[in-house]
Amino acid sequence: MKKKSDSTSTLICPCCRKEITPADAKRVLARSFLTWGDVRQKVAPELLQSARYQWACDACLHSGKAIMAEPDKQQYVDHPPFLAYFDLQKKCKTCGQDYIFSAKEQHYWYETLKFWVQSKPVACADCRRKKRQEKKMN
Ligand SMILES: [Zn+2]
Numbered sequence: 001m002k003k004k005s006d007s008t009s010t011l012i013c014p015c016c017r018k019e020i021t022p023a024d025a026k027r028v029l030a031r032s033f034l035t036w037g038d039v040r041q042k043v044a045p046e047l048l049q050s051a052r053y054q055w056a057c058d059a060c061l062h063s064g065k066a067i068m069a070e071p072d073k074q075q076y077v078d079h080p081p082f083l084a085y086f087d088l089q090k091k092c093k094t095c096g097q098d099y100i101f102s103a104k105e106q107h108y109w110y111e112t113l114k115f116w117v118q119s120k121p122v123a124c125a126d127c128r129r130k131k132r133q134e135k136k137m138n
């Protein structure tokens with residue numbers, strides 16, 4: 001059995017699902033801040049345990065498994081922005097297949113196209129392409 005070293009609960013990286021060290025957690029927090037209206041605020045350590053926050057540990061960022069996000073470029077009001085992007089598995093509502101909503105795609109959606117951070121694709125890339133083509137034909 002592993003002994004808990006201190007009262008702060010352990011942090012699990014949402015990307016690799018590995019427990020991160022306190023030093024690692026400090027670095028994550030040091031680079032994570034949010035802007036709510038005029039208030040620029042650091043992310044509280046306990047918020048990193050919330051499933052609403054998408055962030056990644058140093059190892060994931062260095063290996064390229066995750067890419068750094070820039071909250072300032074995202075559209076968010078009542079939902080936290082992305083602190084990092086990594087591939088997510090989703091189920092397509094049109095064809096029912098599993099597909100990957102990639103880190104790069106998320107970066108493009110939320111920071112270039114400026115979609116709200118709550119918006120998620122409902123269909124896989126193939127189905128979305130088909131739908132666009134159908135629209136064009138009509
Ligand atoms: Zn990680």
Ligand SMILES: [Zn+2]
Pocket residue numbers: 092093094095096097123124125126127128
């Ligand atoms: Zn599909």
